[in-house]
Amino acid sequence: MKGFKDFIMRGNLIELAVAFIMAGAFAKVVEAFITIVMDLLGKLGGTPDFSSYKPGGVHVGAFLTVLVSFLVLAFVVYFAMVKPYEAAKARFAKPADAEDTELSLLAEIRDELRAGRRL
Template sequence: MQGFKDFIMRGNLIELAVAFIMGAAFNSVVQSFTNIVLSLISLVLGGPPNFDDWQPGGIPFGPFVTQLVGFVLVAAVVYFALVLPVNKLREHMDTTKEEEASAATEAELLTEIRDLLASNKV
């Protein structure tokens, strides 16, 4: 029983559960945005992109292509609306932390130089 409790309370399992729940909640946002993009595409094309009737050589590839287009649109929305801004924010935060760390290092070096110079004057 203790092993099961340790498994359930493991940090990465809880993080995964939270990520799954957040992903499910975010699904409606992504679907709404995808519908907006599809409606804009249908204004340009004169109708929604639908390849369901496409059957080259009698093989029904159309529904697959339609789903593939939808997947690519969802992936683009997630990338440009979520991944790209978060990566930019992380880069900015990392740069700021490195600058703070290097500033502290410079101050320490200057203190050491001062102390060495003071000890040489005696």
């Protein structure tokens, strides 16, 4: 029983559970936004649901509805999550130039010592 408790209380599992809960809540927000966008598209095109659209008798309307929903979802996820994450990551990242300079200086010292020259 102790092993199971240790497994459950590991940080990764707790973080994953929190991520799933937040993703479920965020999905509801995105669904509401998609509904708004589909209604706006419906005002422009006449109907917010393209499922009745059948050019030449081919039922492509359901596909178009899902495609528009996917594109709106991708747009929201990119601009609400990916872009801010990348900006925060870049803002708090260590500058790589300092490491490269230090590493190259140490390599130079090593090479001089191997060559038998005194500094």
